[in-house]
Amino acid sequence: MLGLLGRNSRRFSQSVSCLRNSSTLVVAEHTNDALTPITLNTVTAATKVGGDVSCLVAGTNCSKVVEELTKVPGVTKILVADNESFKGFLPEALTPLLVNAQKQFNFTHIAAGATAFGKSLLPRLAAKLDVSPISDIISIESEDTFVRTIYAGNAIATVKSKDAVKVFTVRGTAFEASPTSGGTAQSEEAPGVDVKNELSTWEGQSLSKSDRPELTSAETVISGGRGMKNGENFKMLYELADLMNAAVGASRAAVDAGYVPNDMQVGQTGKIVAPQLYIAVGISGAIQHLAGMKDSKVIAAINKDPEAPIFQVADVGLVADLFKAVPELTEALKKE
Numbered sequence: 001m002l003g004l005l006g007r008n009s010r011r012f013s014q015s016v017s018c019l020r021n022s023s024t025l026v027v028a029e030h031t032n033d034a035l036t037p038i039t040l041n042t043v044t045a046a047t048k049v050g051g052d053v054s055c056l057v058a059g060t061n062c063s064k065v066v067e068e069l070t071k072v073p074g075v076t077k078i079l080v081a082d083n084e085s086f087k088g089f090l091p092e093a094l095t096p097l098l099v100n101a102q103k104q105f106n107f108t109h110i111a112a113g114a115t116a117f118g119k120s121l122l123p124r125l126a127a128k129l130d131v132s133p134i135s136d137i138i139s140i141e142s143e144d145t146f147v148r149t150i151y152a153g154n155a156i157a158t159v160k161s162k163d164a165v166k167v168f169t170v171r172g173t174a175f176e177a178s179p180t181s182g183g184t185a186q187s188e189e190a191p192g193v194d195v196k197n198e199l200s201t202w203e204g205q206s207l208s209k210s211d212r213p214e215l216t217s218a219e220t221v222i223s224g225g226r227g228m229k230n231g232e233n234f235k236m237l238y239e240l241a242d243l244m245n246a247a248v249g250a251s252r253a254a255v256d257a258g259y260v261p262n263d264m265q266v267g268q269t270g271k272i273v274a275p276q277l278y279i280a281v282g283i284s285g286a287i288q289h290l291a292g293m294k295d296s297k298v299i300a301a302i303n304k305d306p307e308a309p310i311f312q313v314a315d316v317g318l319v320a321d322l323f324k325a326v327p328e329l330t331e332a333l334k335k336e
Helices: 002-019 038-049 063-070 091-105 116-129 231-244 252-256 322-335
Strands: 023-027 052-059 077-082 109-113 134-142 145-150 155-160 166-170 186-189 220-224 247-250 277-281 298-303 316-319
Touching: 023 038, 023 091, 023 116, 038 052, 038 109, 038 134, 038 166, 052 063, 052 091, 063 077, 063 186, 091 116, 109 116, 116 166, 134 155, 220 231, 231 247, 231 322, 247 252, 298 322
Parallel strands: 023 052, 023 109, 052 077, 077 186, 109 166, 134 166, 220 247, 220 277, 277 298, 298 316
Antiparallel strands: 134 145, 145 155
């Protein structure tokens, strides 16, 4: 009975959204050469609101990204702001652009992925628009009712917003990625803006290069924790990952200890992943880490402590010394 009522309620809410001419702006996250995968998940979330879905692509020499988005079903319009002012995607530069876009098009919703990019930009925008941002959305019940994660993803809350424009970030693992073909979106120049950013400057970036899959989009992820003891021992995981075509992640404890760079961190304050297979090696299972990987389809854990919390969420658990178990697994895969 409750399930039927819920479906009817959503159907009614979506019809109301259309009557009120709801429109959502998705702020595309990208590298200037390609879309970041979470943008496609955010587009899917935006379609749940009802009404038109537009995307904003701001960057430098980002025509490839615009071309990608024109093929995404559900997107009706793409606003393009290609300017050196947006180098580095600084929130201080992008916020005035978003404010101008909102003034011109009067969107009812503005969304971005719940990443470092989205979480640094949208709260600033919300403050300028004098509304309250909503973070880590995992479900959209209607045009003004959202379900979000709280307390390290271990609890959820339903939030109803009365703001004229709803500003929110989307947890990518909660929504399927939109297809990348079949769309017919048109592009146009975004509203002009005079960017006077005296608060920050973009100095450059240093990107680590790897033949392994990107952490947030990999089908298999192998993560190491404090039990790895040092960064040198992560070589065991790299070798195993290469055999499994997997990405390598880490717990915050391993990152804080200096074993690996912080761009490998999985968890509430790191990257959110939901691979087909997640292998936790030497990770105790703190709630902050679980928040970043609990949506994985299959979770396997290797830990010598049978009382480690990670075993409470693992589908497969191996109580063993990782320094014996991982090399044995690696050798077994080499023989196949």
